[in-house]
Amino acid sequence: MNKEWPLWEVFIRSRQGLDHKHAGSLHAVDAKMALENARDVYTRRQEGISIWVVESKHIHTSLPEESADLFEPAYDKIYRHPGFYDLPDELTHM
Amino acid sequence: MQNLITNYILHLADNSLILGQQNSAWTGHGPILEQDIALSNISLDLIGQARYLYQHAANLLNEADEKKVHTEDSLAYFRTDREYKNLLIVEQDNGDWGKTVLRQFLYSSFQNCQYRKLLDSSDAQLKAIAEKSLKEIAYHLRWSSEWVIRLGDGTEESHARMNLALADLWRFTGEFFIPSSYEDNLSLFFPCYDPQSLKEEWEDYAIKVLDEATLYTAANKKMMEETFMLKGGKEGKHTEKLGYILAEMQYLQRTYPETEW
Numbered sequence: 001m002n003k004e005w006p007l008w009e010v011f012i013r014s015r016q017g018l019d020h021k022h023a024g025s026l027h028a029v030d031a032k033m034a035l036e037n038a039r040d041v042y043t044r045r046q047e048g049i050s051i052w053v054v055e056s057k058h059i060h061t062s063l064p065e066e067s068a069d070l071f072e073p074a075y076d077k078i079y080r081h082p083g084f085y086d087l088p089d090e091l092t093h094m
Numbered sequence: 095m096q097n098l099i100t101n102y103i104l105h106l107a108d109n110s111l112i113l114g115q116q117n118s119a120w121t122g123h124g125p126i127l128e129q130d131i132a133l134s135n136i137s138l139d140l141i142g143q144a145r146y147l148y149q150h151a152a153n154l155l156n157e158a159d160e161k162k163v164h165t166e167d168s169l170a171y172f173r174t175d176r177e178y179k180n181l182l183i184v185e186q187d188n189g190d191w192g193k194t195v196l197r198q199f200l201y202s203s204f205q206n207c208q209y210r211k212l213l214d215s216s217d218a219q220l221k222a223i224a225e226k227s228l229k230e231i232a233y234h235l236r237w238s239s240e241w242v243i244r245l246g247d248g249t250e251e252s253h254a255r256m257n258l259a260l261a262d263l264w265r266f267t268g269e270f271f272i273p274s275s276y277e278d279n280l281s282l283f284f285p286c287y288d289p290q291s292l293k294e295e296w297e298d299y300a301i302k303v304l305d306e307a308t309l310y311t312a313a314n315k316k317m318m319e320e321t322f323m324l325k326g327g328k329e330g331k332h333t334e335k336l337g338y339i340l341a342e343m344q345y346l347q348r349t350y351p352e353t354e355w
Contacts, residue, residue, distance in 0.1 A: 026128050027128065033240075040128060041127075044131075
């Protein structure tokens with residue numbers, strides 16, 4: 001039987017940022033404790049002003065072995081970027 | 095006039111320093127990494143508060159003293175145990191994690207009430223220190239309250255240990271509200287200073303948390319009502335434990351005075 005407390009992933013938003021970045025992980029019994037532990041461990045040096053914690057088991061990831069299949073097809077499809085298209089000057093509201 | 099408040103400021107500083115020093119013994123020995131860090135952070139906060147208070151006290155003492163010998167270091171490292179004015183509770187043994195957490199809870203809940211009153215102080219520097227400290231105290235209180243509840247309303251073992259800790263520490267909570275000789279003048283600095291209403295406010299909160307922690311049993315209630323309350327720390331009359339704490343803390347400065355990193 002696993003006696004270890006659940007593992008949580010911690011995301012911190014810095015004062016200048018808009019997004020929460022992954023800062024690390026920690027063990028805690030529940031969400032309340034996880035938030036406080038994150039505050040104690042990952043914001044000691046003014047790293048952030050907002051904390052998200054998620055139990056690690058709820059995070060689902062793509063597999064490294066699959067990254068070629070998932071991501072390489074997009075490399076040679078530049079027509080998917082808006083800048084690829086030249087618009088006539090008369091179009092003012094695109 | 096200012097010197098009337100100096101002893102009170104030393105009392106506040108000594109509380110924070112001794113408790114900070116005591117808690118720091120857990121650094122590297124905490125039951126789990128995140129809590130080791132949490133308690134170390136709390137120690138740092140407390141020592142920081144002590145520093146501000148000692149600096150303020152040193153300035154006040156130097157105003158009255160031509161030679162200007164007082165510094166935060168001289169006050170922390172070169173006063174004897176009879177000159178220390180901390181509450182008895184902060185010099186009690188760390189014990190197990192439960193006892194340390196309970197001690198923090200009993201102290202922080204009192205410190206919260208006490209420092210909120212300091213916001214009314216006519217001493218501007220003391221008021222500023224209180225304002226800054228209250229944010230830290232709010233977190234200490236939140237952290238320790240939750241742990242008292244988790245351990246009290248926890249396993250059979252944690253509950254038993256918390257019961258023992260409460261039986262050990264409750265006798266030191268009376269001292270919070272027994273005015274010392276230098277508190278007689280405090281109404282000069284704090285309008286509406288009233289130790290009795292402080293007591294009611296503190297007790298309401300403490301009992302509420304102990305109840306949620308399933309520690310406010312009939313047996314404990316009886317113990318709490320009948321316990322003889324110890325005092326003397328504020329007047330320099332300490333338990334023998336303070337001697338050991340100061341010996342360890344002051345050894346380096348006393349043996350090699352003026353030593354620096």
